Amino acid sequence: MSPPHTSLPGTAPTGSQVTVISGGVGAARFLAGLIGAIDHGLIDGLDQAGNVTAVVNTGDDCVLHGLAISPDLDTVTYTLAGAIDPERGWGLVDETWRAMRSLERYVRVRPPESAAAPQWFNLGDQDLATHFYRTARLSEGATLTDVTDEIRRAWGVGIRILPMSDQRLSTIVTIADPDGGTMDVAFQDYFVRLRHAVPVHGVRFDGAAQLSAPAREALGSASTVVIAPSNPIVSIGPIRSLSGVDSLLAARRDSVVAISPIVGGAALKGPADRMMTELGQDASVVGVARLYAPIASVLVIDPIDEHLAADVEAAGMRCVVTPSVMSSPDVARELASVTLRSSG
Amino acid sequence: MSPPHTSLPGTAPTGSQVTVISGGVGAARFLAGLIGAIDHGLIDGLDQAGNVTAVVNTGDDCVLHGLAISPDLDTVTYTLAGAIDPERGWGLVDETWRAMRSLERYVRVRPPESAAAPQWFNLGDQDLATHFYRTARLSEGATLTDVTDEIRRAWGVGIRILPMSDQRLSTIVTIADPDGGTMDVAFQDYFVRLRHAVPVHGVRFDGAAQLSAPAREALGSASTVVIAPSNPIVSIGPIRSLSGVDSLLAARRDSVVAISPIVGGAALKGPADRMMTELGQDASVVGVARLYAPIASVLVIDPIDEHLAADVEAAGMRCVVTPSVMSSPDVARELASVTLRSSG
Numbered sequence: 001m002s003p004p005h006t007s008l009p010g011t012a013p014t015g016s017q018v019t020v021i022s023g024g025v026g027a028a029r030f031l032a033g034l035i036g037a038i039d040h041g042l043i044d045g046l047d048q049a050g051n052v053t054a055v056v057n058t059g060d061d062c063v064l065h066g067l068a069i070s071p072d073l074d075t076v077t078y079t080l081a082g083a084i085d086p087e088r089g090w091g092l093v094d095e096t097w098r099a100m101r102s103l104e105r106y107v108r109v110r111p112p113e114s115a116a117a118p119q120w121f122n123l124g125d126q127d128l129a130t131h132f133y134r135t136a137r138l139s140e141g142a143t144l145t146d147v148t149d150e151i152r153r154a155w156g157v158g159i160r161i162l163p164m165s166d167q168r169l170s171t172i173v174t175i176a177d178p179d180g181g182t183m184d185v186a187f188q189d190y191f192v193r194l195r196h197a198v199p200v201h202g203v204r205f206d207g208a209a210q211l212s213a214p215a216r217e218a219l220g221s222a223s224t225v226v227i228a229p230s231n232p233i234v235s236i237g238p239i240r241s242l243s244g245v246d247s248l249l250a251a252r253r254d255s256v257v258a259i260s261p262i263v264g265g266a267a268l269k270g271p272a273d274r275m276m277t278e279l280g281q282d283a284s285v286v287g288v289a290r291l292y293a294p295i296a297s298v299l300v301i302d303p304i305d306e307h308l309a310a311d312v313e314a315a316g317m318r319c320v321v322t323p324s325v326m327s328s329p330d331v332a333r334e335l336a337s338v339t340l341r342s343s344g
Numbered sequence: 345m346s347p348p349h350t351s352l353p354g355t356a357p358t359g360s361q362v363t364v365i366s367g368g369v370g371a372a373r374f375l376a377g378l379i380g381a382i383d384h385g386l387i388d389g390l391d392q393a394g395n396v397t398a399v400v401n402t403g404d405d406c407v408l409h410g411l412a413i414s415p416d417l418d419t420v421t422y423t424l425a426g427a428i429d430p431e432r433g434w435g436l437v438d439e440t441w442r443a444m445r446s447l448e449r450y451v452r453v454r455p456p457e458s459a460a461a462p463q464w465f466n467l468g469d470q471d472l473a474t475h476f477y478r479t480a481r482l483s484e485g486a487t488l489t490d491v492t493d494e495i496r497r498a499w500g501v502g503i504r505i506l507p508m509s510d511q512r513l514s515t516i517v518t519i520a521d522p523d524g525g526t527m528d529v530a531f532q533d534y535f536v537r538l539r540h541a542v543p544v545h546g547v548r549f550d551g552a553a554q555l556s557a558p559a560r561e562a563l564g565s566a567s568t569v570v571i572a573p574s575n576p577i578v579s580i581g582p583i584r585s586l587s588g589v590d591s592l593l594a595a596r597r598d599s600v601v602a603i604s605p606i607v608g609g610a611a612l613k614g615p616a617d618r619m620m621t622e623l624g625q626d627a628s629v630v631g632v633a634r635l636y637a638p639i640a641s642v643l644v645i646d647p648i649d650e651h652l653a654a655d656v657e658a659a660g661m662r663c664v665v666t667p668s669v670m671s672s673p674d675v676a677r678e679l680a681s682v683t684l685r686s687s688g
């Protein structure tokens with residue numbers, strides 16, 4: 001067991017490839033930091049964004065108004081294009097909401113049993129074009145992998161962005177219902193409509209989706225695989241649920257590095273901390289280490305959690321300590337740089 | 345054969361119902377005039393908008409970006425709601441086009457064979473909510489008749505608005521292709537994308553649609569049926585193509601009144617004049633009379649065409665002359681009033 005340290009020696013091999021297992025906002029910020037680090041020459045052997053691949057969760061995908069919505073894919077693309085709204089962390093900057101606001105009159109006439117005209121999931125007017133394009137291309141028979149690459153190019157993003165699968169996998173959250181029982185809801189119902197303010201009894205993934213061939217290749221052949229600081233259960237979980245992913249990662253565990261999305265016992269964003277507690281896990285870097293130990297050898301944690309480093313190592317992961325709250329591009333860049341150097 | 349006249353005696357029976365066979369802009373303006381005439385007490389026996397039913401063409405309906413678009417239904421609804429853009433005659437007033445403009449970046453990356461991200465069919469940001477609602481309700485299993493009524497109520501429109509059918513019927517236009525042959529295109533391709541600037545070799549209606557039961561009832565039981573001043577071939581034509589419509593109208597021909605959409609040999613709007621000529625018909629009130637004589641007994645024409653009144657009557661329709669260019673609400677109101685009084 002090596003001691004925790006803030007900086008690591010070692011050089012990634014020339015021509016190395018990095019694959020980042022990604023959710024939405026946290027992963028997008030990490031990826032932006034990684035590109036910044038590459039651009040600043042901070043990562044030996046990685047000299048262009050084209051050597052980076054993001055394998056992105058699509059368990060949150062949904063259909064609204066007949067449109068195919070892929071929230072995590074879009075958050076990654078928009079963030080790396082520099083077009084994300086910096087306040088919200090999702091959606092486009094300088095966005096307007098005329099279409100959404102115009103749904104109001106229909107809410108008043110829809111039958112009680114109808115869920116049409118949902119206003120709880122905001123789609124900005126500019127953002128709609130992305131969903132229009134994806135929906136039309138999918139209906140023409142294109143794969144989500146194809147369309148995602150087209151959208152990435154449309155935004156001038158240099159890294160490869162791959163959906164985890166070309167088939168639908170739906171993250172289903174079991175929550176308490178008003179009668180004291182439980183009920184299953186789709187992820188966006190839990191996350192957006194209910195504002196993740198209800199206790200979670202369980203999470204499962206519905207569908208016969210398979211890891212896409214390009215995603216499998218990216219996870220298998222990369223010199224380093226990074227698990228981004230995303231929700232371990234509902235962002236990384238769907239990707240891990242695909243057949244073969246955990247065994248593929250376990251087989252190359254020495255070159256898989258994870259970044260804890262839990263800092264000081266709290267999720268940086270979203271409900272990861274509560275969700276881990278509700279599902280009987282420890283909402284701490286130690287709980288994260290227990291989840292990732294089978295598939296990753298290193299856990300990057302924030303200095304605020306340094307006192308837990310020995311427990312992380314006891315859980316089976318080598319521990320690297322570096323500031324991981326990506327409050328500025330500098331921090332994100334340094335986090336990416338340290339993460340990449342910590343591998344192998 | 346009675347002589348042409350500008351004003352007719354006679355009173356519609358109390359509690360009478362009027363059904364208007366409708367396309368888009370011209371029909372919408374006529375319906376607005378009819379409501380105005382009712383509100384001004386100009387039509388005996390018709391005391392509320394609720395006694396008026398529009399049976400509307402859906403042959404122009406299309407799916408764009410995955411959204412169900414019903415141009416004529418929306419034009420009628422928006423016009424009667426006072427929300428139509430008065431300059432364009434379609435779409436909502438104070439509209440913005442952020443979603444459409446944002447498609448531009450996708451046009452640049454779509455594969456050559458793809459028709460995704462069409463920019464030739466403008467959908468305004470506010471207008472999108474209508475298509476979102478219709479698409480979502482149809483996917484929930486609602487009929488187009490149900491959804492159209494919900495949309496009508498959302499806009500506070502007092503008349504009944506019925507799609508001609510709950511099934512898809514597609515107006516297909518055969519046009520010249522660049523190689524000297526012909527090709528078939530969907531109506532909106534001809535009308536909007538190609539700006540109806542290409543010669544038409546033929547028009548047909550594809551699909552196994554049936555006149556809806558409420559539309560059949562509205563056409564059968566109304567005291568008067570009006571054929572609105574819409575394109576006889578591609579707006580009224582799809583409705584007439586449905587099984588039973590022509591025979592139903594022929595059986596009650598004496599109480600069916602048509603308004604000529606051709607005034608002074610030209611269409612008030614759109615390509616009706618050229619299309620009639622290209623299809624071997626006379627682009628005049630006489631040509632219109634020949635098309636409608638089997639199903640309607642009266643043709644309302646503008647004073648500019650009064651010299652053709654005898655020819656209209658020779659074609660088998662009684663002729664009523666009154667200003668029919670609806671350049672103001674007053675004219676539309678008077679046109680509706682004269683039209684209703686000309687029946688039976």
